[in-house]
Amino acid sequence: MRRSLLALSRSASVKRLATTAPGIAGVVNRFAAGETTESAVEATRELIAAGLLVSLDHLGEDTLDRAQATATRDAYLELLGRLGDEGLAAAAEVSVKLSAVGQSLAHGGPEFATDNARAICEAARSVGTTVTLDMEDHTTTDWTLSTLHELRQDFPTTGAVLQAYLHRTEDDCRALSTPGSRVRLCKGAYKEPETVAFQDRSDVDRSYVRCLKILLAGPCYPMVATHDSRLISIAEALTVRHGREKGGYEFQMLYGVRRDEQRRLAAAGEKVRIYVPYGSEWYGYLVRRMAERPANLALGVRAMLGRD
Ligand code: FDA
Numbered sequence: 017m018r019r020s021l022l023a024l025s026r027s028a029s030v031k032r033l034a035t036t037a038p039g040i041a042g043v044v045n046r047f048a049a050g051e052t053t054e055s056a057v058e059a060t061r062e063l064i065a066a067g068l069l070v071s072l073d074h075l076g077e078d079t080l081d082r083a084q085a086t087a088t089r090d091a092y093l094e095l096l097g098r099l100g101d102e103g104l105a106a107a108a109e110v111s112v113k114l115s116a117v118g119q120s121l122a123h124g125g126p127e128f129a130t131d132n133a134r135a136i137c138e139a140a141r142s143v144g145t146t147v148t149l150d151m152e153d154h155t156t157t158d159w160t161l162s163t164l165h166e167l168r169q170d171f172p173t174t175g176a177v178l179q180a181y182l183h184r185t186e187d188d189c190r191a192l193s194t195p196g197s198r199v200r201l202c203k204g205a206y207k208e209p210e211t212v213a214f215q216d217r218s219d220v221d222r223s224y225v226r227c228l229k230i231l232l233a234g235p236c237y238p239m240v241a242t243h244d245s246r247l248i249s250i251a252e253a254l255t256v257r258h259g260r261e262k263g264g265y266e267f268q269m270l271y272g273v274r275r276d277e278q279r280r281l282a283a284a285g286e287k288v289r290i291y292v293p294y295g296s297e298w299y300g301y302l303v304r305r306m307a308e309r310p311a312n313l314a315l316g317v318r319a320m321l322g323r324d
């Protein structure tokens with residue numbers, strides 16, 4: 017089921033059907049903070065008031081249109097300007113998918129995306145915040161990491177994302193475990209072949225723990241991105257074992273997912289950052305969230321049948 021849904025996350029025809037379905041807006045609003053910069057700023061303000069940190073993602077991925085990639089870059093620039101004006105930038109950064117800013121374009125895509133990401137990093141620095149490069153499917157991992165290294169020459173706080181389901185990730189954790197290096201560890205959300213990724217959930221969880229141990233033992237700044245209670249408990253125990261002060265790492269969760277746990281951790285004095293997607297290109301993001309939890313799929317199907 018999970019693998020079929022992940023395949024659908026890239027289907028143009030299903031996308032057309034889903035995005036026009038009656039009632040789908042209710043499901044989208046559960047996982048995304050509206051379509052506009054204003055709605056993203058409003059959600060950010062509310063989360064910060066609740067003691068949480070934020071990373072904003074302007075939705076859109078796999079862009080094959082140069083103008084669309086430029087528009088996405090500009091949306092980030094506008095958002096960062098607003099975060100600065102509103103005094104929210106110290107607690108809110110942005111997450112960027114390189115495929116949304118042109119990485120997949122046929123001619124010179126990676127270079128174009130790097131230039132766009134550089135402009136976003138400049139804007140983030142000018143208001144006092146940071147950028148994290150989301151990680152997409154495994155065919156883009158090397159490009160994304162090489163863009164990260166390039167950006168870090170000028171913007172050393174640029175964050176990386178590593179996916180525990182990939183066989184290579186323990187090695188990548190070691191390579192990125194350097195002083196000041198911000199590394200988000202997640203399980204991984206794409207449909208990947210067994211040649212590159214663990215298929216069994218328990219193997220992914222075991223890999224996550226091995227990676228966590230590497231990151232928490234080293235000098236980097238780990239960002240523990242999971243809603244999995246068992247992994248959160250293991251992370252809490254490992255931070256104590258490695259003598260990590262609260263604030264020397266952070267937990268991260270998705271907007272609308274396990275809000276009780278987000279607040280529990282924050283109340284316990286942990287830094288907790290919420291990944292907040294916004295914008296009109298929500299299809300791929302939403303289908304991945306449905307793949308993660310059957311109850312979300314039921315919500316989506318009911319909405320598509322007009323019963324929501
Ligand atoms: P798992 O999927 O096992 O879920 C554990 C429990 O959490 C579930 O049993 C359920 O209770 C709850 N839960 C999880 N997902 C839910 C959902 N959608 N709705 C409701 N409940 C849910 N991936 C990627 O490939 N590249 C990236 O750049 C990122 N970036 C990223 C940032 C942040 C801040 C987070 C939290 C996650 C990502 N991800 C990601 C997604 C990640 O790879 C993974 O797909 C999801 O986090 C789900 O995995 P869990 O670790 O939560 O475990």
